[in-house]
Amino acid sequence: MVDTSRVSVARTDRMRRGPTLLGMAGSQFTLAALATTAVPGLVLTGTRTLGSVAGGDYESAVVRDADGRSSAIRRPRNQRAEARQSADLVAIRALSAGIRTRLPFAVPEYRGQAPIGSTRAILTSYVEGAHPALRDLTDRPELATSVGRAVAALHVLPTSFVTDAGLPSLTPFEVLRSAVSVMDRAVATKLVPDALQERWEGAARDQQLWQFTPTVVHGSLGLDSILVQGDDVTGVLGWGELRLGDPAKDLAWVLAGRREAFDTVLSAYTAGGGGRDRQLGQRARVHHELETAQWLLHGVQVKSTEVVDDAVAMMHRLAEAVHAPSAAPLQAVSPETMEIGEVEQLLSSTERRHS
Known part of the structure; x- marks a missing residue:
């Protein structure tokens, strides 16, 4: 698996160069x-x-x-x-x-x-604990198990408190629309390898892949928001993206590490009451792979050649990885697919309703 764990860290670091409020x-x-x-x-x-x-x-x-x-x-x-x-x-x-x-x-x-x-x-x-490293989830299966249980506990919370607070509530179609928007804008740069473009478009057409029940999600879960002590998750920070949405989004970051770590997390997540849709793992992989596209778009936006070059290199390594015999598919085993035109038509109709 291509290591994209540094994408969000590097993106955050570069975004810190905003206008200073305090002299x-x-x-x-x-x-x-x-x-x-x-x-x-x-x-x-x-x-x-x-x-x-x-x-x-x-x-x-x-x-x-x-x-x-x-x-x-x-x-x-x-x-x-x-x-x-x-x-x-x-x-x-x-x-x-x-x-x-x-x-x-x-x-x-x-x-x-x-x-x-x-x-x-x-x-x-103040919440006690230290941020883990990705390798810790592989080296310490007990910690990976604790992560899976922690995410499951979050996802089974009652949804009413989120809607009562006026926080965002995304439907599966809105999650798909957001993913397709990232794909389209990245492809428009003409820097996305053909293999990835075909893979992502295939995922977008897969109706089964996007059939899920929205749950309470953290929205930006990752190494920098999780605190651990020993092999236990003791705290979670950074709740600004709390919403109802795709539970797979909160698991995507684990895929930056080794496959066995993700399998352990997912198994514990399912045992903890999460993972009720069979396409959870594939959808998490879509979100994970689109991190490279978002990194590319950030580089284009801030006109950083360094970021763009880094994103392009990562996408080419990802394209090579997905061609490997052991590569995990994005689509369901027997997907019901929509044609590209149908996806675009659905997206444009939704955009008109929200404009």
């Missing part, structure tokens, strides 16, 4: 002072930096109060981070105490906010 990064003590503003009467006994001091989208710190509780406070360094933080705040406030009791991991809890310049600092509970 100069403050110290952890400035953030501590903001924490006491966010929660009047809060008495702090310690503070330390969280993450990189010099880089990153956020300036963050961990503060400890007199009751022994640890909190994380962060303020965005650019407008993109501010928008992401706002979306994350809406999502974690939608995750009520009752919903959280159904999850086998911790989710940050909102504790307060404080204005700073043209933005605001947000104080949440």
Whole structure:
């Protein structure tokens, strides 16, 4: 399998070059002072930096109060981070105490906010744990099992709390429309190998592939949002894409690693109550492969030759990999297919309804 795990990491790193909101990064003590503003009467006994001091989208710190509780406070360094933080705040406030009791991991809890310049600092509970590496899922099957169970627990949550909070709710057709849009825009650059274009178009025509029941999904699950201690998933961060959508999207990132790790995760996911549609694995692979197309489109958008060249190289390696005898198919075994014209007609009719 072609390793696309660095795509989202590299994309995030490059996107951090947005317009700066704060002229100069403050110290952890400035953030501590903001924490006491966010929660009047809060008495702090310690503070330390969280993450990189010099880089990153956020300036963050961990503060400890007199009751022994640890909190994380962060303020965005650019407008993109501010928008992401706002979306994350809406999502974690939608995750009520009752919903959280159904999850086998911790989710940050909102504790307060404080204005700073043209933005605001947000104080949440601090979730313990470290981000895993892809190889850990292969080397430690118990961890892969914990990941599968954690994702399943999320996907079986009642959907009503998402709709009640006014969060996005995507139908299977809207998920397909989004995937086809990425395919079409990538193909329009004339940089997508023919083998991949044919493979993706075949997946788009497969009606069975896109027949699924939307579930609660994290929406941007990956190594940078999962926290583990030992072989257990202890927390999940980055909830700004919380919605009803395709459960396969939350499993796609695992495919950047070895196949046996994905099989272990999927088996635990199914045992945990998830994976009720037989095409889940194939659809996860579609989402995974389209990461390269999205990386290409990002490079084109920001006019970065380096990113475009990297994306093209990755797509050519992917094209070689999918020709291997052991390559997993994207389509169902006996798919009911739509012609390309039918797909385009359906997409255009949906676009008219939403315009």
